[in-house]
Amino acid sequence: MPAPETTSHRLVLPADANHHGTLYAGSLLRYALETAYATACRGVGPAANLMLRRVLALECRRSVPVGTLVEIRGVVLQTRQGYLAVGVVGMPMAGHTLPWMDGLLGFVQVDAAGLPVDLPQPVETAADAPLWQPLAARLEKLAAIRGATADWIAAGF
Amino acid sequence: MPAPETTSHRLVLPADANHHGTLYAGSLLRYALETAYATACRGVGPAANLMLRRVLALECRRSVPVGTLVEIRGVVLQTRQGYLAVGVVGMPMAGHTLPWMDGLLGFVQVDAAGLPVDLPQPVETAADAPLWQPLAARLEKLAAIRGATADWIAAGF
Amino acid sequence: MPAPETTSHRLVLPADANHHGTLYAGSLLRYALETAYATACRGVGPAANLMLRRVLALECRRSVPVGTLVEIRGVVLQTRQGYLAVGVVGMPMAGHTLPWMDGLLGFVQVDAAGLPVDLPQPVETAADAPLWQPLAARLEKLAAIRGATADWIAAGF
Amino acid sequence: MPAPETTSHRLVLPADANHHGTLYAGSLLRYALETAYATACRGVGPAANLMLRRVLALECRRSVPVGTLVEIRGVVLQTRQGYLAVGVVGMPMAGHTLPWMDGLLGFVQVDAAGLPVDLPQPVETAADAPLWQPLAARLEKLAAIRGATADWIAAGF
Amino acid sequence: MPAPETTSHRLVLPADANHHGTLYAGSLLRYALETAYATACRGVGPAANLMLRRVLALECRRSVPVGTLVEIRGVVLQTRQGYLAVGVVGMPMAGHTLPWMDGLLGFVQVDAAGLPVDLPQPVETAADAPLWQPLAARLEKLAAIRGATADWIAAGF
Amino acid sequence: MPAPETTSHRLVLPADANHHGTLYAGSLLRYALETAYATACRGVGPAANLMLRRVLALECRRSVPVGTLVEIRGVVLQTRQGYLAVGVVGMPMAGHTLPWMDGLLGFVQVDAAGLPVDLPQPVETAADAPLWQPLAARLEKLAAIRGATADWIAAGF
Numbered sequence: 048m049p050a051p052e053t054t055s056h057r058l059v060l061p062a063d064a065n066h067h068g069t070l071y072a073g074s075l076l077r078y079a080l081e082t083a084y085a086t087a088c089r090g091v092g093p094a095a096n097l098m099l100r101r102v103l104a105l106e107c108r109r110s111v112p113v114g115t116l117v118e119i120r121g122v123v124l125q126t127r128q129g130y131l132a133v134g135v136v137g138m139p140m141a142g143h144t145l146p147w148m149d150g151l152l153g154f155v156q157v158d159a160a161g162l163p164v165d166l167p168q169p170v171e172t173a174a175d176a177p178l179w180q181p182l183a184a185r186l187e188k189l190a191a192i193r194g195a196t197a198d199w200i201a202a203g204f
Numbered sequence: 205m206p207a208p209e210t211t212s213h214r215l216v217l218p219a220d221a222n223h224h225g226t227l228y229a230g231s232l233l234r235y236a237l238e239t240a241y242a243t244a245c246r247g248v249g250p251a252a253n254l255m256l257r258r259v260l261a262l263e264c265r266r267s268v269p270v271g272t273l274v275e276i277r278g279v280v281l282q283t284r285q286g287y288l289a290v291g292v293v294g295m296p297m298a299g300h301t302l303p304w305m306d307g308l309l310g311f312v313q314v315d316a317a318g319l320p321v322d323l324p325q326p327v328e329t330a331a332d333a334p335l336w337q338p339l340a341a342r343l344e345k346l347a348a349i350r351g352a353t354a355d356w357i358a359a360g361f
Numbered sequence: 362m363p364a365p366e367t368t369s370h371r372l373v374l375p376a377d378a379n380h381h382g383t384l385y386a387g388s389l390l391r392y393a394l395e396t397a398y399a400t401a402c403r404g405v406g407p408a409a410n411l412m413l414r415r416v417l418a419l420e421c422r423r424s425v426p427v428g429t430l431v432e433i434r435g436v437v438l439q440t441r442q443g444y445l446a447v448g449v450v451g452m453p454m455a456g457h458t459l460p461w462m463d464g465l466l467g468f469v470q471v472d473a474a475g476l477p478v479d480l481p482q483p484v485e486t487a488a489d490a491p492l493w494q495p496l497a498a499r500l501e502k503l504a505a506i507r508g509a510t511a512d513w514i515a516a517g518f
Numbered sequence: 519m520p521a522p523e524t525t526s527h528r529l530v531l532p533a534d535a536n537h538h539g540t541l542y543a544g545s546l547l548r549y550a551l552e553t554a555y556a557t558a559c560r561g562v563g564p565a566a567n568l569m570l571r572r573v574l575a576l577e578c579r580r581s582v583p584v585g586t587l588v589e590i591r592g593v594v595l596q597t598r599q600g601y602l603a604v605g606v607v608g609m610p611m612a613g614h615t616l617p618w619m620d621g622l623l624g625f626v627q628v629d630a631a632g633l634p635v636d637l638p639q640p641v642e643t644a645a646d647a648p649l650w651q652p653l654a655a656r657l658e659k660l661a662a663i664r665g666a667t668a669d670w671i672a673a674g675f
Numbered sequence: 676m677p678a679p680e681t682t683s684h685r686l687v688l689p690a691d692a693n694h695h696g697t698l699y700a701g702s703l704l705r706y707a708l709e710t711a712y713a714t715a716c717r718g719v720g721p722a723a724n725l726m727l728r729r730v731l732a733l734e735c736r737r738s739v740p741v742g743t744l745v746e747i748r749g750v751v752l753q754t755r756q757g758y759l760a761v762g763v764v765g766m767p768m769a770g771h772t773l774p775w776m777d778g779l780l781g782f783v784q785v786d787a788a789g790l791p792v793d794l795p796q797p798v799e800t801a802a803d804a805p806l807w808q809p810l811a812a813r814l815e816k817l818a819a820i821r822g823a824t825a826d827w828i829a830a831g832f
Numbered sequence: 833m834p835a836p837e838t839t840s841h842r843l844v845l846p847a848d849a850n851h852h853g854t855l856y857a858g859s860l861l862r863y864a865l866e867t868a869y870a871t872a873c874r875g876v877g878p879a880a881n882l883m884l885r886r887v888l889a890l891e892c893r894r895s896v897p898v899g900t901l902v903e904i905r906g907v908v909l910q911t912r913q914g915y916l917a918v919g920v921v922g923m924p925m926a927g928h929t930l931p932w933m934d935g936l937l938g939f940v941q942v943d944a945a946g947l948p949v950d951l952p953q954p955v956e957t958a959a960d961a962p963l964w965q966p967l968a969a970r971l972e973k974l975a976a977i978r979g980a981t982a983d984w985i986a987a988g989f
Contacts, residue, residue, distance in 0.1 A: 055370060056367065056396075056399035056402075056403070057395070057399075058398060058402075059537075060536060060537065060542060061533070061535045061536070061537065061539075061846045062533045062846070063847075064845070064846045064847075065255075065846070065899075066845065066846065066898045066899030067255075067318060068846075072241075072256035073233070073237050073238065075256070076230070076233040076237060076259070077230040077234065080229055080233060081230065081370075081371070081372065082370075085370035085371075088370075088372075088430045089370070089430075093455045098222075098224075098264070099229035099232070099264050100263070100264055101264060102233070102259045102261065102262040102307070104258070104259065104260065104261070105259040106258045107256050107257055107258060108353070110255070113537045116399060116402045116409075145353065145356050145357070149356070150259070161224060161226070161267055177359045178359060180355070180359055181355035181356050184355065185349065185355075188349045189346075189349055192342065192345045192346055192349065196302065198337070198338030198341065198342075199303060199306070200301075200302070201337075202334045202335060202337055202338055210841065211839060212840050213838065213840060213866075213870035213873075214866070214870075215866065215869060215870070215873075217693060217694065217699060218375045218376070218689045218690070218693070218694065218696075219375070219689070219690045219691075219692075219699075220376075221374070221375045222374060222375070222428075223374065223375065223427045223428030228374060228376075238841075238842070238843065241901075242842075242843070242901060245843075245901045246841070246901075250926045252901075270694045271693075271694030273869075273870060273873045273880075298878045375689045375690070376690045377690075378688070378690075379569075379688060379742075380687075380689065380741045380742030381569075381632060385690075386555075386569070386570035387547070387548040387552065389570075390544070390547040390548065390573070391544040391547065391548065394544050394547060395544065398543075412536075412543070412578070412581070413543035413546075413578050414577075414578055415575070415576060415577045415578060416547070416573045416575065416576040416621070417575065418572070418573065418575070418663075419573040420571070421569070421570050421571055421572060422667070424632055458671075459667065459670050459671070460670060463670070464573070475538060475540070475581055494672075495669035495670050495672075495673055499663065499669075502663045503660075503663055506575075506656065506659045506660055510579070510616065512652030512655060512656075513616050513617060513652050514616070515651075515652070516648045516649060516652055524684060525682060526683050526684060527683060527710075527713035527716075527717070528709070528713075529712060529713070531849070531850060531851065531856060532846045532847070532849045532850070532851065532853075533846070533847045533848075533849075533856075552685070552686065553684075555686060555744075556684035556685075556686065559684075559686075559744045560744075564769045566744075584851045585850075585851030587712075587713060587717075587723075612721045695883075697946070700865055700883070700884035701861070701862040701865050701866065703884070704861040704862065704865060704887070705858040705861065705862065708857055708858050708861060712857075726850075726852075726857070726892070726895070727857035727860070727892050728891075728892055729889070729892060730861070730887045730889065730935075732886070732888065732977075733887040734885070734886045735883070735884050735885055735886060736981070738883070738946055773981065773984050773985070774984060778887070789852060789854070805987045806987060808987055809983030809984050809986070809987055812983060813977065813983075816977045817977055820889075820970065820973045824893070824930065826965070826969065826970075827930050827934070827966050828929075829965075830962045830963060830965055830966055
């Protein structure tokens with residue numbers, strides 16, 4: 048059985064718009080985060096205590112006009128120790144065939160003091176459903192490129 | 205002369221917080237976007253008409269407590285045709301030596317109808333200042349991995 | 362086959378809280394509305410152009426602490442001409458057995474000028490799933506009590 | 519002497535609008551709540567510690583264009599033990615004769631732990647002013663139909 | 676008969692707070708503005724089309740804890756041509772004897788193109804009620820000190 | 833060496849607009865405050881714990897259209913004991929020669945209990961740069977007119 052998707056719907060209001068009358072990128076990022084966070088929390092279960100660790104990638108493929116009801120789906124694509132990577136897809140709008148947005152976000156499980164800990168239980172990840180193949184493939188390619196803290200130490204702040 | 209940095213300051217208020225009393229990821233993403241957008245607009249000049257195309261990478265390295273005044277700096281790291289990649293760094297907080305956040309965001313120049321066009325003039329990119337080396341290096345590594353639209357067509361929505 | 366439910370998840374942030382550290386009623390009402398609106402739009406289909414006409418009833422049964430990820434489900438319970446009544450339920454939180462919120466909201470379909478029109482196509486309503494029985498029963502009892510515009514004319518503003 | 523009304527004024531800004539350029543229902547509900555809450559707090563006095571218990575009914579009678587300064591009035595219509603029912607009316611806009619909104623909201627007094635307690639002192643309720651007759655009449659009709667918790671227990675979550 | 680006061684009530688929520696748990700200055704300024712704007716609009720009547728021209732003075736006298744229901748009153752203190760000066764007072768909280776805030780704000784009437792025009796009709800200003808004496812006195816003292824545009828021209832941008 | 837200016841950039845979004853499609857005064861005041869606050873905090877250094885005490889003056893000279901990227905600069909103009917006065921200027925928009933906004937705001941340093949204390953160290957104030965002359969001159973003229981608490985005591989609340 049495939050891992051359960053988490054689905055959310057949002058009405059794009061003027062308060063979410065840029066001056067072109069389409070979804071403002073700041074609101075788009077928040078929508079993506081909220082769906083990813085809900086997906087991760089549901090995957091981990093009631094003991095989830097998660098914080099965003101990184102955005103691995105996020106593409107804005109199409110402008111979304113004010114007044115649109117958008118649908119965003121998410122699944123857990125990968126886990127290791129106290130970390131999980133979640134994929135989100137802004138489902139194609141009426142009359143389109145491509146997602147208006149897709150992204151990969153990584154979360155860490157933390158304890159009450161905010162320190163990283165292991166996931167409380169194994170988390171089911173997405174099966175090979177076609178919808179998630181493009182993001183799963185990109186996640187694999189990105190695996191080697193994570194921003195190294197060592198680079199910043201070398202930068203000598 | 206190095207390209208001019210754009211600097212912004214934000215006070216982290218309870219309205220920006222998560223339930224841990226630290227900067228909520230949704231607000232963090234918005235801060236990063238706003239600094240990156242201002243950086244890109246200033247780089248392009250008065251004819252700038254930019255939209256977020258992608259987040260190439262963004263790392264959240266440290267929790268930021270409510271009440272902190274954060275400083276975020278941005279520079280244009282790369283341009284090609286109608287596209288520019290901007291780096292942003294959340295400058296280390298008092299008593300720390302590493303950025304609390306860093307990111308790479310890509311913007312496209314659009315015309316009045318929202319269609320991509322060339323940049324109106326050449327844009328100066330960051331010189332080799334140490335602060336920007338880690339992001340410049342990551343940008344180069346990420347060059348080959350951009351999410352291909354073809355993958356989504358293959359996914360067959 | 363029962364009418365499809367619409368599900369949404371929201372993380373309760375300090376920005377949504379009252380001074381007790383629980384979900385502020387103003388945010389709760391907005392969550393309920395957004396789920397009901399998404400439910401109604403999906404029921405009507407791509408030609409939906411809906412506005413809230415009334416809240417028939419809404420109960421706040423339990424305080425929701427900041428940091429909770431809440432789940433709200435909605436279904437269309439009833440339609441007539443250009444109007445539909447939607448039920449929403451805040452699903453019981455971990456360790457509880459009752460909804461923390463439930464409500465009944467009525468929407469009207471409008472044309473481009475904002476005037477009421479018929480629904481563009483028949484809308485499927487909820488089958489007799491146990492979850493929706495309490496709201497369906499209350500909707501029936503409330504049928505006779507809708508606030509009459511005539512009362513206000515008599516009030517003589 | 520009639521119970522004192524509480525009056526509030528709000529300017530409808532684009533941030534409060536839907537994509538029709540009129541007051542978004544989510545903002546309308548919040549305006550109604552805030553006026554009702556202020557009304558209830560002033561009725562109960564300095565020892566008020568109130569939470570929304572229910573929306574008994576709320577009607578949206580007319581679209582309100584962005585840029586309008588709306589006036590909302592509220593009074594306490596009924597009290598019993600630790601509970602009060604408040605009526606709110608969106609006063610007719612220039613050139614109209616009917617309220618653009620009216621509603622009935624119920625609040626409970628709680629102690630520091632959030633548990634229901636009696637009102638700290640008797641609360642004056644609205645006299646028979648014509649403005650409040652329609653809502654007072656509807657409140658009476660609704661008395662028998664409150665959503666029973668028993669229904670939800672029977673629903674067997 | 677004295678000019679009618681405009682009164683507003685606001686519940687201070689965590690979303691309005693600074694990191695001290697009291698009313699954030701940014702929210703305080705907005706409350707003051709909204710009451711002043713409503714006061715000015717009501718004074719001018721249905722043909723009002725006003726924009727803020729200046730804050731003449733505003734004092735924050737006392738911290739307001741989250742959870743407080745504040746009351747702000749406003750009156751028109753002065754008019755000339757297309758301009759009016761409004762006074763606002765944050766009424767003393769329970770147990771206090773001084774306003775927690777007071778301010779003087781100036782508005783101009785504009786036409787559809789946003790250009791200054793005369794007020795559509797005479798506007799009643801506050802009588803000598805004691806509450807408004809301190810602000811009326813300060814307004815008079817400030818009359819000579821308005822920031823001159825000429826200074827900025829001399830600054831040679 | 834002149835005291836360092838603090839610069840901030842903000843994109844004016846529809847969420848910040850009034851019904852004229854220009855920057856809403858409530859948002860303008862918040863922008864001015866945030867820049868002034870950041871300026872004051874940076875001037876005082878890491879031990880800063882500041883609260884807004886007053887707006888001495890603020891002029892709105894020009895409407896700012898939605899979609900504009902505004903630049904606001906601030907400097908500390910004056911200090912005494914636990915108080916500092918900050919000037920802010922909304923830098924002229926493309927094609928203009930005057931600031932669209934300028935203001936003078938006063939902050940006090942407070943201890944953990946919110947009581948006024950001395951500044952932790954001397955704070956550098958602006959040199960005689962032409963940009964700051966108009967505000968420095970106005971600050972001097974305003975020195976004698978601060979709103980006296982005694983006036984309110986006389987008002988007899």
